Amino acid sequence: MKVLTKKTDYAIRALLMLGAKRGSYVSARTIAVEQDMPYQFLRGVLQEMIRHDLIVSKEGVQGGFMLEKDPDEIRVKQLIEIFQGTVQVSECMFRKQICANRSRCVLRHEIMRIEQVVNNEFEQVTIGKLLRKLTLADHVMLASGNMEATENK
Amino acid sequence: MKVLTKKTDYAIRALLMLGAKRGSYVSARTIAVEQDMPYQFLRGVLQEMIRHDLIVSKEGVQGGFMLEKDPDEIRVKQLIEIFQGTVQVSECMFRKQICANRSRCVLRHEIMRIEQVVNNEFEQVTIGKLLRKLTLADHVMLASGNMEATENK
DNA sequence: TTAATTGATATCAATATAGTGTCAGTTTAG
DNA sequence: CTAAACTGACACTATATTGATATCAATTAA
Ligand code: FES
Ligand code: FES
Numbered sequence: 001m002k003v004l005t006k007k008t009d010y011a012i013r014a015l016l017m018l019g020a021k022r023g024s025y026v027s028a029r030t031i032a033v034e035q036d037m038p039y040q041f042l043r044g045v046l047q048e049m050i051r052h053d054l055i056v057s058k059e060g061v062q063g064g065f066m067l068e069k070d071p072d073e074i075r076v077k078q079l080i081e082i083f084q085g086t087v088q089v090s091e092c093m094f095r096k097q098i099c100a101n102r103s104r105c106v107l108r109h110e111i112m113r114i115e116q117v118v119n120n121e122f123e124q125v126t127i128g129k130l131l132r133k134l135t136l137a138d139h140v141m142l143a144s145g146n147m148e149a150t151e152n153k
Numbered sequence: 154m155k156v157l158t159k160k161t162d163y164a165i166r167a168l169l170m171l172g173a174k175r176g177s178y179v180s181a182r183t184i185a186v187e188q189d190m191p192y193q194f195l196r197g198v199l200q201e202m203i204r205h206d207l208i209v210s211k212e213g214v215q216g217g218f219m220l221e222k223d224p225d226e227i228r229v230k231q232l233i234e235i236f237q238g239t240v241q242v243s244e245c246m247f248r249k250q251i252c253a254n255r256s257r258c259v260l261r262h263e264i265m266r267i268e269q270v271v272n273n274e275f276e277q278v279t280i281g282k283l284l285r286k287l288t289l290a291d292h293v294m295l296a297s298g299n300m301e302a303t304e305n306k
Numbered sequence: 307t308t309a310a311t312t313g314a315t316a317t318c319a320a321t322a323t324a325g326t327g328t329c330a331g332t333t334t335a336g
Numbered sequence: 337c338t339a340a341a342c343t344g345a346c347a348c349t350a351t352a353t354t355g356a357t358a359t360c361a362a363t364t365a366a
């Protein structure tokens with residue numbers, strides 16, 4: 001059972017990188033190379049995030065993506081919803097018989113309670129929190145990229 | 154995002170039915186018809202549960218499946234593990250760079266914490282608890298099946 | 307002008323989930 | 337003793353989801 005798919009995974013990591021390099025545009029190519037993600041796939045993810053106003057972009061040479069929204073307002077829950085749809089524990093168990101009485105069904109109740117808990121957890125985690133939790137060393141890595149790519153030219 | 158797959162769903166519902174009719178054998182056909190599940194698919198699910206010693210079976214006419222284990226010891230968590238594999242939020246985010254230092258990675262930490270919470274929730278829910286939560290009306294339905302199928306012959 | 311970029315889409319491949327079919331062996335009612 | 341109702345054990349198909357690639361037009365800075 002996998003809770004986060006690649007899209008969500010890549011989205012979080014891309015946002016962390018944009019968060020670490022705030023103020024400047026970072027190209028999809030750069031993110032893809034440094035974080036080791038498939039380029040075209042990542043681009044799709046980034047575009048989806050643009051559509052949801054999480055990031056902005058600039059076309060052309062020196063273009064790329066930039067994080068504008070406050071990192072503390074980007075919740076992992078939202079990312080999951082964007083890339084994996086609303087969390088639902090089960091479509092609707094117990095169709096035929098018990099479901100005749102949806103509102104009363106205690107099973108559904110129990111399941112929905114768990115749904116609530118899970119959602120709550122993911123709602124707590126924001127890109128901002130994750131950024132702050134990164135150790136200095138990690139942070140530097142995220143901000144500067146890998147060495148080959150950064151050799152002072 | 155779907156947390157419970159059909160297999161888990163069917164497994165829970167089948168167990169509830171077996172739990173409601175404890176002591177007697179219930180055939181896959183009966184469960185399938187009364188709970189509206191695909192017969193062969195359900196059979197696969199039942200066999201899997203036998204392999205994990207959750208239920209026992211009897212072949213031949215008047216045969217079927219029976220719940221032997223204490224319903225309070227059958228946790229939804231175990232069912233999820235059987236039919237969907239261990240819960241893992243993400244394979245392992247942040248491969249290339251940060252992962253050089255797995256033990257230190259705070260992101261992984263955060264993710265694993267949530268994993269813990271989710272697992273905990275599903276560990277709390279047992280077939281026994283669900284059975285007790287069923288209202289009397291539901292219980293009767295589960296135990297007696299639908300009317301057409303039960304007409305005293 | 308050209309190379310580095312994003313926008314927008316179309317398509318494909320891989321994997322996971324859901325469901326069906328078949329046949330051999332067991333049991334019990336008649 | 338036999339037929340019908342069962343499970344055991346697989347092999348198979350279908351559908352959906354996820355992951356990834358490819359193409360081409362438009363934009364921009366050097
Ligand atoms: S689960 Fe659908 S109503 Fe009980
Ligand atoms: S997530 Fe793999 S180590 Fe940080």
